Amino acid sequence: MLSYILRRIAYALPITLGVTIICFSLIHLAPGDPLSAVLPDNAGPDMREQIKIAYGFDKPLPVQYLLWLKNVATGDFGLSIQSRRPVVSEVLPAACNTAYLALAAVLIGFPFGILMGAVAGYTVGGWIDRAVTSVAVTGVSVPHYWLGMVLVVIFAVNLGALPAMGMGPGGQSSYAFDWAHLRHLVLPAITLAVIPAGIIARSVRATVADIRRRDFVGTLQAKGIGEGRVLYHVAKNAGPTILAVAGLQFAQLLGGSILVETVFSWPGTGFLLNTAIFTRDLPILQGTILVLSIFFVFINLVVDVLQTFLDPRIKRA
């Protein structure tokens, strides 16, 4: 078990390095001189020179990469072009807000998706199954940024029941668990939860239906064990698959939230990215992507390891 975990971590390391290479090249992908990409508009020639040396643009690319990597490893992601503040101090609060929203979406979407999928898997071919499958396909196909707009029209414009923008009253972004703050969370979290709920419902349905067809379930039933105990065995067998799908979906939520945050002006990474793109603030763009993708790699690692704890038969390279 330990050797598997170590091997899995050893495998994640080159991936992480690859991720940093892609993030590094983002600045060099930008059209024009990478220097002008990180330079404020009003920079004089001496500032130009200063930044050129600070970023190491006078050195060859591999050296630049290593220097950049060294800085990143010590938590120095450079300065935002717009605010001149360290990128880290802009990205981290935004990442927390995104994680907060993503967690809320997980709490809404995952139990719902698992329940729907399990019920459908138990009633394959019946009307419940067909209803769940249609709902799931809808959830998978819907453009969630549009769904967000529809929810705004219904609940904010027509009913006036829930706020359409921001994270708290008066545009503040603090974590208070009273209704005044939580009501801001409702619409974006539901919007974000729809796609993972659909995907999870589909996978859980397929997994549960598959397991229920296996011989051991028939044996259990033939032995006269109560349906509740059979359910326990089915759940135990479906667990690892569901965990894998759910983990991947949680990680995808981080990316998917870019569009939802834009719709609801949620002060998270998506909102930050969007602003960074239109002000050509490439250091912020780079920093945000790097933090999110490394987190993504980390979650995948955790899911894989958890899976082997749940089902020791899985020993993948």
Added chain:
Amino acid sequence: MAMAEPAAIRTVSEVLNAGRPARAGVSRSYWAGVRRRLARDRVTIVCAAILFVILAAAIFAPYVTWADPYKTSMIRRLLPPGSPNHILGTDELGRDMFTRLVYGGRISLFTGFMPVFVATVIGGTLGVLAGYLGGRSNMLIMRVMDVFYAFPSVLLAVAISGALGAGLVNGLVAMSLVFIAPVARVSETVATQVRNEDFVEAARATGARTWRILIEHILPNVLGPILIYASSLISVAIVLASGLSFLGLGVSPPNADWGLMLNTLRQSIYVAPVNAILPGVMIFVTSMCFNLMSDGLRAAMDVR
């Protein structure tokens, strides 16, 4: 919008192991069966019909619309659907919504198809090569793919097109890069399975060259599963492409594109909510139909 990877891989292997004749080329009765099953599948037929109408309308846009998609009118802004001469109302600059929705299909469908096509060609080639060659080549190709796979799909698309700058071509490049890795993964899985079949072994034993084995024996047997997987990506691609336009990363105004229309009409959501939502209905219907059609195709080709 996220890609349902585990299910896709499982289905691909199901398709592959589904009692098809394990020979280069596929027997005629197999395809006859697929056609028969498709003809019985009402959902797939309805979806195909809807998509056909949307696609045909987009291609022949000037013949099915009667307004100029770019003609603005300050006094006719945000007319509600059902207004005289404007069956679906007008947008925030007084342009006819119906006309723009029809024209918008041109870019939106193109940006949905194109990246999937590019990614299928590149990712399919890489994946099949990796799967067939195995060993070091496999390691090299698949580890690079793993790195691209290590990004959430939306994030990678936004990152690349954000760095490249807004624009249609940049958006297409970004989305193609996003889809290469998942296609390569599926292709590699399928190719690895086919490569171990006896007929490939036999071809190798008779001294056939690598490229010949690839084209004559591997390709016909991996193409089906790869194309089915690619077809399931079109729905994702349409939602993602419109999402990029929605963020302002796609085509620039005044072009008509469903995502861009959604973006600009969002400012009017309190004044004209129905108009603001209409472009999204098009994205939703198109993506849903592609999804259901892909499911139908998968079921029809999966003899179980």
